[in-house]
Amino acid sequence: MNSFALRLAALFVLPVLAACGPRTTQEAPPTSVAGYEAVQDGEYLIPAVDPRYLIEGNVKTVVPYTADDPANSIVVDTYARKLYWVHGDGTATRYGIAVGREGINFRGNGYLGRKAQWPSWTPTQNMIRTQPDMYAQYAGGLPGGLENPLGARALYLYRGGRDTMFRIHGTIDNASVGRATSAGCIRLFNQDAIDLFEKASNGTKVKVRTEAESLAIEGPYMDDAFGRVVPATPENERKRAEDEAKIAAKFESDRVAAEAAKEKHLRKCRRQGILEEDCPALELEEIVLAGEASDVAG
Numbered sequence: 001m002n003s004f005a006l007r008l009a010a011l012f013v014l015p016v017l018a019a020c021g022p023r024t025t026q027e028a029p030p031t032s033v034a035g036y037e038a039v040q041d042g043e044y045l046i047p048a049v050d051p052r053y054l055i056e057g058n059v060k061t062v063v064p065y066t067a068d069d070p071a072n073s074i075v076v077d078t079y080a081r082k083l084y085w086v087h088g089d090g091t092a093t094r095y096g097i098a099v100g101r102e103g104i105n106f107r108g109n110g111y112l113g114r115k116a117q118w119p120s121w122t123p124t125q126n127m128i129r130t131q132p133d134m135y136a137q138y139a140g141g142l143p144g145g146l147e148n149p150l151g152a153r154a155l156y157l158y159r160g161g162r163d164t165m166f167r168i169h170g171t172i173d174n175a176s177v178g179r180a181t182s183a184g185c186i187r188l189f190n191q192d193a194i195d196l197f198e199k200a201s202n203g204t205k206v207k208v209r210t211e212a213e214s215l216a217i218e219g220p221y222m223d224d225a226f227g228r229v230v231p232a233t234p235e236n237e238r239k240r241a242e243d244e245a246k247i248a249a250k251f252e253s254d255r256v257a258a259e260a261a262k263e264k265h266l267r268k269c270r271r272q273g274i275l276e277e278d279c280p281a282l283e284l285e286e287i288v289l290a291g292e293a294s295d296v297a298g
Contacts, residue, residue, distance in 0.1 A: 071086055109159070
């Protein structure tokens, strides 16, 4: 693995390692946003949603609704990454969603055939076959709870009496809302999943828009530099280009810093008479600190 890959690995692994060691400072919890506070739900305490993830479009909002969908129905737009609970009075409650690979395989109409609180989850055979190290241990199913990827609630879409395998559910990954994801169907913040669960009943009509319907009603959307869905406007195009340039510069700065840290480490080994092939691997924390030092120097 090259130094750049190590740097990326460090960014993911270090927070996990840090959680296992002693803390020298107490981090203040993020300020909660109304409707997204921590929720005690039976035996589980659902954490508050970090305000960083409650960007425009992700927050539950009552909005004007001009499409002709019936009252008390659900409309899913996987292109704009929005879900609507239609009121029937020209308004709807709009929720931000994440859209997984399974969520783009269904279009058209269905209905809720089943609902579940704190649902269990079983990976598909394809997931187990292609990523056995990650999913094989859950082949027998994972009980509901705070570590379950379906989150606090799940709504199951049926068509013609049969389960379509299309799910609307909560999430344990709040950062994913508003983004396209590699797995899963339609994810909401757990607070929103609970809200929708209380509104909808078995038999509720569900419509999943086609791309043509999405464009006609919502207009075009695009991903920003961070993978979040935003309206496709010239301003957002410019912002994406600017952010992509900043991200590329940061990656390059971190790569150079990581290479320098590795070379410094090798020089230390050579001074101690240790051959390069026997030189202990550079600690992940050292790589991260090298990148942070480059930020300060820049």
